[in-house]
Amino acid sequence: MKLLEYQAKEVLAGLGIEIPAGRVARTPQEAEAACRELGPVAVKAQVPVGGRGKAGGIAVVETPEQAREAAERIIGMDIKGFKVPLVYCETALEIAREVYLGFTVDRDARANILMLSAKGGMDIEQVAEESPEAIARLFPNPWRGPLDFELTQLVFESGLGEHARALTAVIKKLYRAIPDFDALTAEINPLVITGEGRVIAGDAKLETDENADFRHRDLVEKYGAILETDELEAEAKRRKLTYVSLDGEIGIIGNGAGLCMGTLDLVARAGGKAANFCDIGGGARAEVVQNAMDVITMNPRVKGILINVFGGITRGDEVARGLVQARDNLQLKLPLVVRLSGTNQEEGREILKENGIEPGTSAWEAAQKIVEMTR
Amino acid sequence: MSILLNANTKVLVQGLTGREGSFHAQQMQALGTQVVGGVVPGRGGSEHEGIPVFDTVADAVRETGANASGIFVPAPYAADAILEAAAAGLTLIACITEGIPIQDMIRVKDFLRAYPDARLLGPNCPGLLTPGVGKIGIIPQRFSSPGPVGIVARSGTLTYETMGALTEAGMGQSTIVGIGGDPVNGMDFVDVIAMFEQDPETTHLAIIGEIGGSDEERAAEVLGRGTRLKAVAFISGRTAPEGKRMGHAGAIVSGNRGTAKSKEEAFRAAGVAVAETTDQIVELLTKA
Numbered sequence: 046m047k048l049l050e051y052q053a054k055e056v057l058a059g060l061g062i063e064i065p066a067g068r069v070a071r072t073p074q075e076a077e078a079a080c081r082e083l084g085p086v087a088v089k090a091q092v093p094v095g096g097r098g099k100a101g102g103i104a105v106v107e108t109p110e111q112a113r114e115a116a117e118r119i120i121g122m123d124i125k126g127f128k129v130p131l132v133y134c135e136t137a138l139e140i141a142r143e144v145y146l147g148f149t150v151d152r153d154a155r156a157n158i159l160m161l162s163a164k165g166g167m168d169i170e171q172v173a174e175e176s177p178e179a180i181a182r183l184f185p186n187p188w189r190g191p192l193d194f195e196l197t198q199l200v201f202e203s204g205l206g207e208h209a210r211a212l213t214a215v216i217k218k219l220y221r222a223i224p225d226f227d228a229l230t231a232e233i234n235p236l237v238i239t240g241e242g243r244v245i246a247g248d249a250k251l252e253t254d255e256n257a258d259f260r261h262r263d264l265v266e267k268y269g270a271i272l273e274t275d276e277l278e279a280e281a282k283r284r285k286l287t288y289v290s291l292d293g294e295i296g297i298i299g300n301g302a303g304l305c306m307g308t309l310d311l312v313a314r315a316g317g318k319a320a321n322f323c324d325i326g327g328g329a330r331a332e333v334v335q336n337a338m339d340v341i342t343m344n345p346r347v348k349g350i351l352i353n354v355f356g357g358i359t360r361g362d363e364v365a366r367g368l369v370q371a372r373d374n375l376q377l378k379l380p381l382v383v384r385l386s387g388t389n390q391e392e393g394r395e396i397l398k399e400n401g402i403e404p405g406t407s408a409w410e411a412a413q414k415i416v417e418m419t420r
Numbered sequence: 421m422s423i424l425l426n427a428n429t430k431v432l433v434q435g436l437t438g439r440e441g442s443f444h445a446q447q448m449q450a451l452g453t454q455v456v457g458g459v460v461p462g463r464g465g466s467e468h469e470g471i472p473v474f475d476t477v478a479d480a481v482r483e484t485g486a487n488a489s490g491i492f493v494p495a496p497y498a499a500d501a502i503l504e505a506a507a508a509g510l511t512l513i514a515c516i517t518e519g520i521p522i523q524d525m526i527r528v529k530d531f532l533r534a535y536p537d538a539r540l541l542g543p544n545c546p547g548l549l550t551p552g553v554g555k556i557g558i559i560p561q562r563f564s565s566p567g568p569v570g571i572v573a574r575s576g577t578l579t580y581e582t583m584g585a586l587t588e589a590g591m592g593q594s595t596i597v598g599i600g601g602d603p604v605n606g607m608d609f610v611d612v613i614a615m616f617e618q619d620p621e622t623t624h625l626a627i628i629g630e631i632g633g634s635d636e637e638r639a640a641e642v643l644g645r646g647t648r649l650k651a652v653a654f655i656s657g658r659t660a661p662e663g664k665r666m667g668h669a670g671a672i673v674s675g676n677r678g679t680a681k682s683k684e685e686a687f688r689a690a691g692v693a694v695a696e697t698t699d700q701i702v703e704l705l706t707k708a
Contacts, residue, residue: 150522152603152632155604155605157523187523224523227521289667303573304578306656306660307578307698310657310658310659310697322664322667357558357563357577387584388560408697
């Protein structure tokens with residue numbers, strides 16, 4: 046789960062990291078009340094993507110009336126395809142210094158990497174490109190976590206030695222997000238150091254591993270629902286489908302992630318655009334296919350469906366019967382092209398033909414056919 | 421010849437009595453694989469479909485001389501199953517299980533440094549198959565045939581398709597290796613390609629990659645330094661949008677990193693032919 050800023054900050058606060066005073070507001074009235082309570086605040090759109098400031102999703106306000114107006118404008122606005130569900134009203138900090146602190150999974154090293162930089166408040170990717178030496182790095186042992194001296198080294202290496210005691214304490218707390226919440230990425234940017242030396246999280250990003258959701262049911266229950274901004278993806282998740290919404294008009298079903306991605310690519314090559322990615326897994330059972338077709342046809346943009354299935358262990362004739370059954374149960378009216386290969390492919394194709402479903406022999410042919418039929 | 425698997429490979433199935441473990445153990449035996457035991461804590465001393473069951477991998481190794489394992493245990497316990505297999509001295513471990521937490525795998529990778537002889541495939545992979553010799557995992561053998569093409573892939577069904585199309589075109593395979601769709605995994609493209617390079621029976625190489633990470637780029641770099649293999653690469657996910665995980669935990673473009681374009685360009689720069697569709701993989705390999 047990619048948590049929203051206020052959620053990430055709640056988690057960080059739970060780990061003992063100081064955060065600015067703030068209130069979640071779901072309505073303009075709540076924003077007004079928050080400002081009345083906290084004084085001047087920043088009204089910040091809560092979306093799981095960066096660049097909200099540039100998109101007009103942050104307003105600094107002095108009065109409750111201004112807070113209400115800002116929230117009226119920001120709640121519901123669209124930021125990079127995300128509809129803002131709520132705002133976070135937060136008091137401004139007295140900033141002496143801004144630094145960067147974060148960790149992520151370094152895929153090449155197959156390890157977690159902790160990063161600290163004196164260049165805070167800037168895009169870290171840009172810092173990494175322009176002045177890689179400005180980022181101090183540590184690969185903590187994943188069994189025991191970082192040791193005190195390693196963190197001290199990290200802090201001095203980043204040129205922030207004068208704040209060593211406060212910073213090492215914060216880094217240790219942030220690292221707890223890995224063992225405690227299966228976090229994959231955390232970022233505090235900026236991490237603010239105040240005039241009197243307090244260290245406070247100015248912004249926060251946190252992404253946890255969905256494969257580990259079974260260990261963190263409480264977190265999923267508390268934060269999961271509001272993150273589901275795409276209704277079709279949410280519905281697919283309820284039906285245990287691996288589904289990603291895309292912006293085209295051809296519904297796609299495939300078995301296996303690689304095969305399914307390959308199918309999207311072929312549709313694009315044929316001049317069409319996929320409406321979704323939907324991997325129904327190796328088995329391609331009838332019930333799963335029906336669920337997938339059902340979700341795909343909930344999307345009003347979909348003009349046709351392409352199914353690409355390779356029968357490995359599952360036999361093609363079984364898959365074909367399941368497809369026909371699913372189509373009939375759903376009374377599907379949209380154009381449908383099925384590319385079936387693998388075990389018992391001939392028998393499977395015969396069954397499809399008998400039932401008026403166009404069987405493509407190669408995936409490329411099938412992609413061209415569905416693009417033509419939906420033009 | 422082939423890589424990783426041979427006539428001396430003695431396989432354990434961890435999670436033998438589960439639905440998947442049970443079914444695929446029989447499939448492995450049908451291909452001639454020596455499945456010498458299953459490991460299911462609490463079921464030691466019993467038999468399952470004629471295969472002896474042990475409580476621990478260490479017991480099974482002592483009794484059977486097993487040196488390899490296929491792991492089918494559920495995701496919450498699978499990382500520990502890998503550790504157990506490595507600690508018991510197994511040298512080839514194929515973890516089929518999908519959905520293992522990434523932090524678990526990061527700890528596994530660190531642990532495996534103490535066991536340099538333990539080769540891990542996966543997790544979230546179909547395992548490996550050598551036509552005429554045997555298999556560990558779930559690759560359907562009926563599409564394979566013995567021959568000169570080595571296949572290494574991050575995706576399962578795409579691999580089956582490719583080997584099926586190759587078989588149909590009269591080109592058999594030496595060994596088919598699935599390295600899995602997770603971001604933190606065991607052997608990578610570079611490791612497997614190095615083994616194919618040493619295998620005299622393998623003359624051709626099909627690399628089936630996908631978006632996410634930079635394993636393909638590193639493989640391209642190695643191949644660019646010189647290879648005797650006639651190699652073709654295919655990358656799935658050319659049209660995948662940035663920031664969305666496409667089914668596999670590892671299949672995600674982050675910013676401008678991990679794109680199909682970057683991977684294809686790396687292969688082209690290294691002199692490796694790039695197939696733009698799966699049909700082209702076979703075309704290019706038969707021409708090479």
